[in-house]
Structure formats: C-alpha cells, structure tokens
Amino acid sequence: MTGEVLITAENVGKRFPLRQGVLHRLSGQPAPAVHALNGVSLEIRRGETLGIVGESGCGKSTLARCLVRLHDCDAGRIVFEGQDIALLQGKVRRAFNRRVQMIFQDPYSSLNPRMKVRGILGEALGVHKMRPAAGIPGRIEELLALVRLNPDAADRYPHEFSGGQRQRIGIARALAVEPEVLVADELVSALDVSVQAQVVNLLLDLQERLHLTVVFVAHDLRLVRHISHRVAVMYLGKVVEIGPTEALFSAPRHPYTRALLDAAPELDPARRSRKVAARGELPSPINLPQGCLFHTRCPHAFDRCRTERPELSPRGTGHLAACHLADFGKPETRT
Amino acid sequence: MTQAPALEVRNLTTTFAGGRLTAVNDVSFTVLPGEVLGLVGESGSGKSVTLRSIMRLLPASGAVSGHVRWQGRDILTMSDADLRGVRGGQISMIFQEPMTALNPVLPVFTQIEENLKAHTDLDRAARAARARDLMDLVGIPDAARRLKEYPHQFSGGMRQRVMIAIALAGNPTLLLADEPTTALDVTIQDQILKLILDLRDELSMSVVLVTHDLGVVAATCDRIAVMYAGRIVETGTVRDVFAQPAHAYTRGLLGSVPHAGTERSMLLSIEGTPPPLDRIPAGCAFNPRCDFATGPCRARVPVLEDLAPGRSVACFNRTAVTAAGSPV
Numbered sequence A: 001m002t003g004e005v006l007i008t009a010e011n012v013g014k015r016f017p018l019r020q021g022v023l024h025r026l027s028g029q030p031a032p033a034v035h036a037l038n039g040v041s042l043e044i045r046r047g048e049t050l051g052i053v054g055e056s057g058c059g060k061s062t063l064a065r066c067l068v069r070l071h072d073c074d075a076g077r078i079v080f081e082g083q084d085i086a087l088l089q090g091k092v093r094r095a096f097n098r099r100v101q102m103i104f105q106d107p108y109s110s111l112n113p114r115m116k117v118r119g120i121l122g123e124a125l126g127v128h129k130m131r132p133a134a135g136i137p138g139r140i141e142e143l144l145a146l147v148r149l150n151p152d153a154a155d156r157y158p159h160e161f162s163g164g165q166r167q168r169i170g171i172a173r174a175l176a177v178e179p180e181v182l183v184a185d186e187l188v189s190a191l192d193v194s195v196q197a198q199v200v201n202l203l204l205d206l207q208e209r210l211h212l213t214v215v216f217v218a219h220d221l222r223l224v225r226h227i228s229h230r231v232a233v234m235y236l237g238k239v240v241e242i243g244p245t246e247a248l249f250s251a252p253r254h255p256y257t258r259a260l261l262d263a264a265p266e267l268d269p270a271r272r273s274r275k276v277a278a279r280g281e282l283p284s285p286i287n288l289p290q291g292c293l294f295h296t297r298c299p300h301a302f303d304r305c306r307t308e309r310p311e312l313s314p315r316g317t318g319h320l321a322a323c324h325l326a327d328f329g330k331p332e333t334r335t
Numbered sequence B: 001m002t003q004a005p006a007l008e009v010r011n012l013t014t015t016f017a018g019g020r021l022t023a024v025n026d027v028s029f030t031v032l033p034g035e036v037l038g039l040v041g042e043s044g045s046g047k048s049v050t051l052r053s054i055m056r057l058l059p060a061s062g063a064v065s066g067h068v069r070w071q072g073r074d075i076l077t078m079s080d081a082d083l084r085g086v087r088g089g090q091i092s093m094i095f096q097e098p099m100t101a102l103n104p105v106l107p108v109f110t111q112i113e114e115n116l117k118a119h120t121d122l123d124r125a126a127r128a129a130r131a132r133d134l135m136d137l138v139g140i141p142d143a144a145r146r147l148k149e150y151p152h153q154f155s156g157g158m159r160q161r162v163m164i165a166i167a168l169a170g171n172p173t174l175l176l177a178d179e180p181t182t183a184l185d186v187t188i189q190d191q192i193l194k195l196i197l198d199l200r201d202e203l204s205m206s207v208v209l210v211t212h213d214l215g216v217v218a219a220t221c222d223r224i225a226v227m228y229a230g231r232i233v234e235t236g237t238v239r240d241v242f243a244q245p246a247h248a249y250t251r252g253l254l255g256s257v258p259h260a261g262t263e264r265s266m267l268l269s270i271e272g273t274p275p276p277l278d279r280i281p282a283g284c285a286f287n288p289r290c291d292f293a294t295g296p297c298r299a300r301v302p303v304l305e306d307l308a309p310g311r312s313v314a315c316f317n318r319t320a321v322t323a324a325g326s327p328v
Helices: A022-026 A060-067 A090-099 A117-127 A133-146 A151-155 A163-176 A193-210 A221-227 A245-250 A255-263 A303-307 B047-054 B080-086 B108-119 B124-137 B156-168 B186-203 B214-220 B238-243 B248-256 B295-299 B318-324
Strands: A005-017 A033-045 A049-053 A075-080 A100-103 A181-185 A213-218 A230-235 A238-244 B007-016 B021-031 B036-040 B063-070 B091-094 B174-178 B206-211 B223-228 B231-237 B305-308 B311-313
Touching: A005 A060, A033 A049, A033 A060, A033 A075, A033 A213, A033 A238, A049 A060, A049 A221, A060 A100, A060 A181, A060 A213, A090 A100, A100 A163, A117 A133, A117 A151, A117 A163, A133 A151, A133 A163, A163 A193, A193 A213, A193 A221, A193 B248, A213 A221, A221 A245, A230 A245, A230 A255, A238 A245, A238 A255, A255 B186, B007 B047, B021 B047, B021 B231, B036 B047, B036 B186, B036 B214, B047 B063, B047 B174, B047 B206, B091 B156, B108 B124, B108 B156, B124 B156, B156 B186, B174 B186, B186 B206, B186 B214, B206 B214, B214 B238, B223 B238, B223 B248, B231 B238, B231 B248, B248 B318
Parallel strands: A049 A213, A049 A230, A100 A181, A181 A213, B036 B206, B036 B223, B091 B174, B174 B206
Antiparallel strands: A005 A033, A005 A075, A230 A238, B007 B021, B007 B063, B223 B231, B231 B311, B305 B311
16 A cells, blocks of 8 residues: 555654752753653555554654644654644644544543533534534434444443443544544553454444544554554654564564564464563653663664664665664574 | 362352352362463453452452362461461462552562561561562562662562562462553563563462463463353363364454454454443353354353363353364
C-alpha cells in the first residue's frame, strides 16, 4: 500500500515543564521538564495502518495527541495535506478536527457517564453539522449497526455496557463525523483477550469498508504486527526504527527493536529462551542520556554512541533506523 | 506421575455474599515440586480468588470449602498460628500491583526484615546481611543504599523485585504469583519472568503463576490450567494444550492472540463477554459463546475428565474441538 502522504511529522518535540522550586529558580539552572518527544519524524500515508509501538513513557500517546492537535508541539511541525496544523484556525481547524479523529485508551473514562449513547453520538453529529436534525436518529442507528451494537443501545448509559461494547461506542463516536484518519491510542489494551480480538476484527473490517487511514498506538507487539502495514518503534520520545511490518519484525535493524521483539513472549512453547533480552530500565525522560538515547541499555554501544545521537537513515525500501551500526541486523550478517 | 505433589488442591469452592456468588467452583489441581503451573483465564474467571483462597487471604464475606493439602496438612483447617508459619514462610505470594502491596511509609529494609523476623531465627546483623543477599539475588544493584529507600523511590520493575525479595525471605518452597508482570513493560516483564525461573532452578521452588497472557504461559510454564467462570475447564502440559486444545474456550483464547503469519486477517474471536458471577449460564458456563455447543451443553455441567495422565478437559464436544485443530 503506497498511498500519497497524508500527515507528516517533522522533527516534532514536546516538553512538559515541571514545577520549579524557588531555590532551583535562583540557582539559574535550566527549568526541569519531561522531554516527552525529542524530534519525531514520520509520514502517514493514505489508506495505511501505521503502528506505533514502545514501552510506557516512550511518548507514543503524546505523539498521538499531537497528531490530532490535542497538544501543540513545541518544536518541529505536523503537516496535514501540506498545511501546518498548528496554524489552522476557525473553519479550517474545525474541518481538520472532523477529518482526523481520536479514539481513547480507557473506555471507562472517555465516555460521559451522564449522557446516553444517543446523546454522545448526537453531539458529535450536531457539532460538525453532519446531518439535518431530522436525519440524526437514523444516522445513530446506522452507526450502531456499523460497530455491531443493537439499536436499543442508543437509549442506555455507558455504565450499562461492558468494556468491549464501550470501546465500540468510542469507535462509533469517532466514525460519526466521517473522518479520514483514526488515531487509536491503546484501543484494546484495557480489554480481555477474547474481547480484544472482536474489536481488532471490527477495526480491520471498518478500515476496509470506509477506506480509513489508521494510526494504531499500542504496546502489544503481536497486536501491532497483526494489524499494521508499517510500524514505527519509539524509545524515549524518538522514533528509532520505522519500516514495513514484515521487514521490521523479521529483521529488526535497531538493537532496541531487537530487544523488544526478544522480550515479547512467543506463543510457541517450543521456542522459549532463558536469555534476558534487555538489561536495565528506561532512563528518566527528565534527564535524557547524552548521545544515543538507548546507549545505557544497549549491548552493542561503543564510544560514538555516548556522544553523538544517531538520526534515522535508510536500511532498505522504506525502512529507516537510527543507529550508528548501519549493518546491525542486516539479514546476511545476522548472528 | 510418580512424584508426590507439593501442593494438592481438592474441590476448592469459594463463595461470596453468603453463598450467592460462586467465584471458584469445585477446583482441583496439583503442583509438583519444582514445577511452574500457569493458571490462565480472563478477568472474573476466578484465578486470583483461587490463589487467595489457598492462602486464606479472603475478605470476611468470602467462604472457602474443600481441601488444600500442604506437607500432610490441610491449610484450610489449620489453626491461625500454624497458618502464620506457612504463610510468607513455606508458601509466599507476589501480587500484581507492587505499589499497593508494599507499605509506602516504611523503608524497603524494614519490609524485608519483617518477614525475616517472622520466619527465621537470624539475629539483627544476620538479618541485615540476609536482606542484602536477597536484594542481590533479585538483581537490585547497590543493595546497601537501596535498602534504606522507600517504595516510591523504586521503578515498577524494581518494586516487583522488592516484592520477590520479601517473598523469598522465608525460603519458600512454593511461590504464588498473581499476575506478577501485568503492570510492567515487556522488557521488564521479560526480566522478572526469567528471574522467577532462575530462582525456581536455584531454590527448587514450585511456582503457581496466575496470568491472562498466553504468551507468558508459553514462555515460562510447564503445565497450564485454564479457568472459565470459576471452574478449571482444561489442564495439561503447555506443549500438549497449545498443540491440541480440547476445550472450545482454550481454542478460542489461543485464536484470539495474533501470531506471526496471519497479518491483517480476521482473528478467531469469541463472541460475547465472560459472564458476571451473578449470571453464570446454566449447563456449561461457556455454552452461549461456544461454536461447538449442543443440547447437553445447555442442560448439564461437564465434569473434568482425564484424556491422558495429567491431561484433562471438561467439554462434551471435545472430539469435535480436538478435530478442529489448534489455531497456533
């Protein structure tokens, strides 16, 4: 799938300042901040599913929120159809909001508990004037059918539904405004395994039927591998590797991707290993390591990694990795 | 099976609210010395309650019946004094949420020492030395300094290591682990699971690992028991169960997990959701969600029957399920 580029993130940075004590302020040191995104660059193409994976604190949710402009980025820019989204105003911004929709992680807190499903969906339809008032009840019925809920669901409150059903309501709300891009942040991670599969199947089916572009943010590698065309791996607010799903999973070109894949337990009991995939833990996003962000945990790190931060460079068709070891994981040199 | 089991659970039933809600229903299983048993199920399947019932760690509204045989004695009928000797000593437990399971206002050393005081005869100096050894054992660097720190100064993975250190303080022969890695990132989960396996080898413990993640089971357990709506529906070695699930629920669970080679295809999902405790369907609890369900499934509850030694299943249509093959 090689559609045109729809959204481009160019060197996006986002910091969340921390509260500063008087003494700290007087000491003249730079203000402390959580460096959530440290120069993220990627492209999202029309009609594809881009998976974004990483561990907690890697900035994947912040990136998702920047993509729909729930956060404004501090550095770099996000371009949607040739326009910087930070500069959109008024009508154009509302149109952007309609065309790029987000589905949230927690099906328990992202729906208003005091509104019936009819109100939740009707509000979205009304704000963006998707239908004349008379057409709204019919459209709500269509939307519920689309996410395979009974029509009588419209007159119930969110608490009457199970987690999987609520996540379907979240999807229906996002789809109500006929978006082109869906940004799904940990769509199924709060759900039981058997229910996860239902929602994943629904998403695959809807994407096919409605020609949606999907940004699928998740920490579950198996899931991301299953539904994505391309995958971006994030570590400490930076994309360390991005490429077509198959290439990235069969021959990862960054030591972190490798560690992540090795750490994920395989479903085949015959293929277990007793070797620990990655030593150590994520460094603090307040004081980022010098040089390559991963060097503190990387078994292959050498002097250059400690001083110079590697940028994304090509490793094959559409496959980029940010590592000084250009040959790492190259299929023929793989150990 | 010639080895005598380390732990034998027979007909364990746990009810809440004066018997109205049955969380664990007639559960029987054994754990062999040095074995890792995986107890798998979705939320509400009764796996955590089973673990807590074994240790009699239930709120006052919970009532337990059945037998839990441990070294010739029944934990469920033992006196409180005897129970205190077993709990945290011979059998210890790690919980899912290390932040809520640790005491936030006590330094880590005090929390480890508490267990050493209760279950060993070590004097003060020896306890301090043992606490440092335990920290080394679970892989926390700079033990002397970190023992003085409080739980909030540790990361999630490190907190879970502290929990394990506390659990190991009494030299347990059985470790009950309730979703020990669910709250952790995958690289940290990997470290903790490997640590548990290494400790099992070094200290020849048995482990009961409660999890909802079949990947974790495939990577760490010797045997598996699958639970649904409070009952064990299938048991066997991990290899056998994954290669040929005989219960429709196990098969559905395996199919619900994406695996390599099936990208962007529909997953074999299970329709519906697990039933709440007050609305468990008549007959086989799984029948409304089951593709294989027939008349008897709606009328009677299938009992766990042996297919082979150490391999059993509770399903009327197991031949059909077995014939359908494994989705992995």
